[in-house]
Amino acid sequence: xxxxxxxxxxxxxxxxxxxxxxxxxxxxxxxxxxxxxxxxxxxxxxxxxxxxxxxxxxxxxxxxxxxxxxxxxxxxxxxxxxxxxxxxxxxxxxxxxxxxxxxxxxxxxxxxxxxxxxxxxxxxxxxxxxxxxxxxxxxxxxxxxxxxxxxxxxxxxxxxxxxxxxxxxxxxxxxxxxxxxxx
Amino acid sequence: xxxxxxxxxxxxxxxxxxxxxxxxxxxxxxxxxxxxxxxxxxxxxxxxxxxxxxxxxxxxxxxxxxxxxxxxxxxxxx
Amino acid sequence: xxxxxxxxxxxxxxxxxxxxxxxxxxxxxxxxxxxxxxxxxxxxxxxxxxxxxxxxxxxxxxxxxxxxxxxxxxxxxxxxxxxxxxxxxxxxxxxxxxxxxxxxxxxxxxxxxxxxxxxxxxxxxxxxxxxxxxxxxxxxxxxxxxxxxxxxxxxxxxxxxxxxxxxxxxxxxxxxxxxxxxxxxxxxxxxxxxxxxxxxxxxxxxxxxxxxxxxxxxxxxxxxxxxxxxxxxxxxxxxxxxxxxxxxxxxx
Numbered sequence: 403x404x405x406x407x408x409x410x411x412x413x414x415x416x417x418x419x420x421x422x423x424x425x426x427x428x429x430x431x432x433x434x435x436x437x438x439x440x441x442x443x444x445x446x447x448x449x450x451x452x453x454x455x456x457x458x459x460x461x462x463x464x465x466x467x468x469x470x471x472x473x474x475x476x477x478x479x480x481x482x483x484x485x486x487x488x489x490x491x492x493x494x495x496x497x498x499x500x501x502x503x504x505x506x507x508x509x510x511x512x513x514x515x516x517x518x519x520x521x522x523x524x525x526x527x528x529x530x531x532x533x534x535x536x537x538x539x540x541x542x543x544x545x546x547x548x549x550x551x552x553x554x555x556x557x558x559x560x561x562x563x564x565x566x567x568x569x570x571x572x573x574x575x576x577x578x579x580x581x582x583x584x585x
Numbered sequence: 586x587x588x589x590x591x592x593x594x595x596x597x598x599x600x601x602x603x604x605x606x607x608x609x610x611x612x613x614x615x616x617x618x619x620x621x622x623x624x625x626x627x628x629x630x631x632x633x634x635x636x637x638x639x640x641x642x643x644x645x646x647x648x649x650x651x652x653x654x655x656x657x658x659x660x661x662x663x
Numbered sequence: 664x665x666x667x668x669x670x671x672x673x674x675x676x677x678x679x680x681x682x683x684x685x686x687x688x689x690x691x692x693x694x695x696x697x698x699x700x701x702x703x704x705x706x707x708x709x710x711x712x713x714x715x716x717x718x719x720x721x722x723x724x725x726x727x728x729x730x731x732x733x734x735x736x737x738x739x740x741x742x743x744x745x746x747x748x749x750x751x752x753x754x755x756x757x758x759x760x761x762x763x764x765x766x767x768x769x770x771x772x773x774x775x776x777x778x779x780x781x782x783x784x785x786x787x788x789x790x791x792x793x794x795x796x797x798x799x800x801x802x803x804x805x806x807x808x809x810x811x812x813x814x815x816x817x818x819x820x821x822x823x824x825x826x827x828x829x830x831x832x833x834x835x836x837x838x839x840x841x842x843x844x845x846x847x848x849x850x851x852x853x854x855x856x857x858x859x860x861x862x863x864x865x866x867x868x869x870x871x872x873x874x875x876x877x878x879x880x881x882x883x884x885x886x887x888x889x890x891x892x893x894x895x896x897x898x899x900x901x902x903x904x905x906x907x908x909x910x911x912x913x914x915x
Contacts, residue, residue: 423679423681423682423684426661426681427681427686428788428789428855435697436686436699436703437701437703437787438697441793444784448768449760451714452718452760452764453760456718457740457760460722460740461740462725464737466727470727639894640901643901643902650849650853651848654848661681
């Protein structure tokens, strides 16, 4: 603020001799004309700047951007459709590959199963042969053992009869022993 | 102090007029508070009502501004 | 009274919160006549230049992907356009340039006035009253031109009980004529009060003991003033839109 005294004539009614305000400067009538005049000038200037240059320009930029965005969205829609198609193709390929893999696995499994069955059958046959052989050997052994037992029994019986003082002919003793052994 | 009673009355009146601004403050707070309460209940509707909020605040504040104006007029213009 | 206070500058607190609103010639001294280039003129011109810089120079590239300045300009455009469209409806859009003019002028005057040593044109009742009365007369004339005598239906609240209607009509008429007064004083009062309060706190800063507090208070008030500057411009504009809507569609 100006502190040196200024000319009262120049300063007018609303300012004191130190350049300070008397009362409210807003209510000083002698400044109204000036402010109103320049306000109208300023508003008219802004109005012409806006309505002639700025607003049409900004409006067109916004419209253009809206158009660009709409186009971009359409392009994006296209790309999305393409992507969906590609995804479907990929899915299909995946399903095919999976089916193929299943088929190969099943074939391999069948082969293995066949080999296995053949091997099992062969093993069964061998086992059966071995079992038959063993059976035969066992029955032979058993038959020979039976015969030996019979002979021993006959000899033993004859010896016992002789020891007891009886005379026994071999035929009778062996017949008796056979009859005993069968019973 | 020349005992200027008109001046004294003007200053006292200005002080009294300023009390009116307290009422405007209560009113503005009421508007904003109720807006907030409503906005918390239904946040989706809040965005559309900000214009109404500011209009309400402006109307409530206008009355406080009137008392402020009266105070200023008493201080400086009487 | 204030003259005496100025005379006693020798001692005590010295602050004149109202001195910042004085209109004085910008070049030299002299009387202020209607064509003088004053500080008010200069700050209004700066507001015009700022509008020009933001909305014309900032958008000169017309780029689809906006620069910073351009996106601020587009934001302002979209903000006011949407306000006009929402409140006045589709047929209010042709008044959009006028409302945009008011908004840009007020918002830039308010913000430029916050610069230190600046002058705020919108803190003067003469300036805001001209704008408010311009809006008032424009809207009233427009209402009668568009709707003829049925514009008076604005005052006749047909949804109220019949007995209450004359009283309501009286209140509506009074409130209609108070509109320009409140419209102008709200803006000028807010601007003046904020600047005066900052100045008062600045005066207290001269006392060393409370200077830190005073500086904190100035900072806080300054922040509030930035908010108020924008909100008052917004409120002035939105009320203009509301009045315009009343003129275009007087029946509630």
